[in-house]
Structures are given as C-alpha cells and as structure tokens.
Amino acid sequence: MEEYLILMRLDILTKEAQPSPEQLQVYMLQYQEWINGIMAEKKFKSGTALSTEGRVIQSDFIITDGPYVETKESLAGFIIIYAKDFDDAAKIAKKCPILMGAGNSVEVRKVIGIHKED
Template identity: 85%
Template sequence: MEEYLILMRLDILTKEAQPSPEQLQIYMQQYQEWVNSIVEKKKFKSGTALSTEGRVIQSDHLITDGPYVETKESLAGFIIIIANDFDDAANIAKDCPILMGPGNSVEVRKIVGIHLED
C-alpha cells in the first residue's frame, strides 16, 4: 500500500459558480459521506480544506497574491489516502463530489518521499 494525494480544484472566482448556502450544505454532506466511505475502507490518512487566499512566491522571490491570479480554477483542498496503486487511488478519487460541478477537477498524485528521517 502506498500514499496518494487527491487534490480538489474548483472555480472560486466566478460568481455564478458559487453555491448558495443551501447548496453548500448539501455539497458538504456529500463530501463527508465520501470521506467517511474512505475511512470505512481504512484508506483515509488525512486531509483538509484550504482558504481561497494565499501567496505565490516565484523563482525571482517576487511574492504576489494568489493562489492563481490568472485563472478561475483554484485548489480547494486535499486528502491523503492509502491505495494499492494508481488505479485504486483513481477509483477512489472518481467518486469525489467536487466532480459534480462543471469545470471542477480532481488530481491524483503518488506521494514519494525525498527527505530522510533522522
């Protein structure tokens, strides 16, 4: 079993793309049910939502407001799961309720360590 990161992206800028408070409650319930199903399979490791504001530091050390000033798509949050392989991780990720929104996406990345523990 290996660890995989599921990154959830959605449009946080377009007014028409934002859910009503009632829709948001429904979406959060669907998200909790999805995460709970991963927990029940003992494949959930951790995760969290992210704020809509941030800072981007470029290679020339220029710091700008972010996360993505030029695009509507933003990283909304992530979870870390335990899966057998990419196919297993993708099958878990494909049920993410964020995918019900037009233009939203989910990315699956295998976590590979580069830091050695002491």
C-alpha cells in the same frame, strides 16, 4: 499500500459558480459521506481545505498575491489516501463529489517522500 494525494480544484471566482448556503450544506454532507467511505476502508490518512488567499513566491523571489487569481480553477483542498496503485487511487478519486460541479477537477498524485523521519 502506498500514499496518494488527491487535489481538489474548483471555480472560486465566477459568481454564478458559487453555491447557495443550502447547496453548500448538501455538498458538505456528500463530501463527508465520501470521506467516511474512505475511512471505512481504512484508506484515509489526512486532508484539509485551503483558504482562497495565498502568496506565490517566484524563482526571482518576487512575492505576489495568489494563487494565480487569473485562473478560474483554484486548489480548494486535498486528502491523502492509501491505495494499492494509481488505478485504485483514481477509483477512489472518481467518487469525489466535487466532480459534480461543471469545470471542477481532481488530480491524483503518488506521494514519493524524499524526507526521512529521524
């Protein structure tokens, strides 16, 4: 099994795209059920949500507020899973409840570590 990163993106700017508190509870339950399913298969490694605030440091060392506030789609969080290959990882990612929101997306990337633990 190899490690894969599932990045979850959603619209955090458009007022109409924001869920009500009741909808948010339903979405969080669906998300937890999805994660529990991955854990039951012993394919979950870790994950977390991300704040909407951030800083972007560009190659010229200029620091700006971010991330990329002019785009609607923002990185909301990520999980790291174990999967046999990209197809297996994509199969897991396709069940992410974030995909039920219009314009939302997930991205699957293979983790290829370059840093070694001592």
